[in-house]
Amino acid sequence: MNNTVGETSLTLRDVAAAAGVSLATADRVVNGRPGVSAKTARKVHEAVERLGFRPLAAAAELARARSWRFAVMLPRGSNRFMMDIADNVRAQADWFRARRIGVEIIEVDVFDADGLAEALADLGGRFDGVAVVALDHPRIRAVIDDLVDGGMAVVTLVSDAPSSRRQHYVGIDNIAAGRTAGSLVGRFLGRQPAGGGNGKVGIVTGSAGLRDHAERRFGFGQVMAEEYPHLTLLTPLEGRDDAERNRELVRRMLSDTPDLVAIYNTGEGSVGIGDALAEAGLARTVLCVGHELTPATRRMLLDGTFAALVAQDPGHEARSMARVLHALVTGQEIVAAQERIRVQVILRDNLP
Template sequence: MDKLCRMSTAIERVTLDDVAREAEVSLATVDRVLNNRPGVREGTATRVRQAMEKLGYRVDPLAARLARGSSFRFCFILPAGTNPFMAALGQQVEATAEWLYGQRASAEIRQVDVFDPVVLAAALDSLGTIYQGVAVVAYDDPLVRAAIDDLVRSGVAVVTLVSDVPSSKRQHYVGINNTAAGRTAGSLMGRFLAGRRGKVGVIVGSLGLRDHMERQFGFSQVLSGEYPSVELLPVVQGRDNTEMTKAAAAALLKSHPDLVGLYNVGGGTRGLGAALEESGRAQDLVVIGHELTEPARRYLLHGVFDAVINQNPGHEARSAARVLLAHCLAEPLVAEQEQIRIDIFLRDNLP
């Protein structure tokens, strides 16, 4: 092990000066060979390449960009509003920007009403080519798909973040498998109800957000197929807004005295919790939500929520930055590193 560590350290310290000495040529000659510039005899170039191979020299992309004075500029388009998870995602993007600075790259945040495809598409169209990479919480709509495709055609790398537009030309999706997350919620709901009969309500932010649509689909698959004792009610929308989600939940609670479960697919967690507490039925229903925000944590602790399905905003922010940087550098991705996992939290395993 010690020998391997010493070998690794030695390789990391190989410089162009070392290559020049090994090949018995000037540093300028090594630079010409490295950058495929003319003026070097083939025999000399072969000797330089052999020296690089012998010493294990590897090009340092950061050093190369420093030498050229080049850098990359990225833009993160996140939802406007008061969604605590998206606020946490924005904070993590800001933290990741510090790491990007050391990689000769920068990250800027633009907040947009992603529930409005016209507004979101216009925001994407306005970017032009001033950025080399864009990460966007996307709305699956033809206008948004066209805007993403236009950016890609103009040479801008595009990553969809949290919510995907798979039919677009985007390079990568950073987020959880939302159908699997919805199926997980369905399994938890069915098991927690333990044979109780009644109705289950589903509140989404918007079915135009593919992550919400896929979660609702997975949830319905499991509950309808495996738990015939419950009846799924038609989906209602809350636009991840506290007051709208509260109103939607209150209407379900009032209209359906036999309601036994609620699944909140998106945000608006404070509104859902408030409606449950005001109804006096908080302890009677099985309630499952998403994202371990502070309101969700509090509702779990007090028994208002039974489970929360989570995705790590820090992992997603860092993954989006790594993917954009790798694309700009034409470097391969480590698939396992960029896979965002689904976490399940109960009151018993809160971090």
């Protein structure tokens, strides 16, 4: 059989398509780099043999034509912090273009495990890497593992799924962030008064299934139990980072808890909390600590509705995510110190 036409016209993209894997995965297998399962590597080798592909003959073409496709999967809705991350991803257009990287931002309901799992699974074979705000759920972990097994680079962003096989997490230490919030609440309120007495602390959270929120609650509870046992934590209420939901939750909280002294919000939707307090005439009376610096939380710091914010830099996270994904698909080293995201405490006195 004469394979001359096929041999001279074949590219690594043809091998990737025949094996049903990404170009990055085919490249790793053909060039003997790690990070691909035995099952996937076998499919690539079978495609190489079946097509009569000659890697050395295609090396020059590959160097000229290599490109990558990344997906960034963010929560759908009005979460200002996530919108800031998306804006910072778009601001890197020149950086991506210089490295022949195409990026697609995909918005999904990250609180819906089935919908998020379906959206993630749909990425297989279409992208070389994905950064996802992950719900810590068995279905999500299984899909992430399948994507990694298929050769895709997977990075979790802001909220982790550590028991999955994701290759890297980009975000702050959320237990430390929760402990920081606990210390702020406790120190602002002060130690138990000499005559006894205590108070209730409400917690508004996005979802029990988002690990960043769960870890923040855990860290917050540690500090409260260890250092401020006279303060009683109420059962966390889930507002799914939605301002209107949070407003209704805090309205009920205020009605049911006359001795409420503080509210800790583990996520977005702080404006709803502020609105409910203002309606009740309790703004600047009930202590509030939340997360992330946005136009709304900036205003509430300035007017005293919130005493402090525990924040992270969305620009750093977007840049780190891009660098980490690029390093993963190209086999480069990840510089840990460069990608460490710091926990920041912001008061109205040090507003940037």
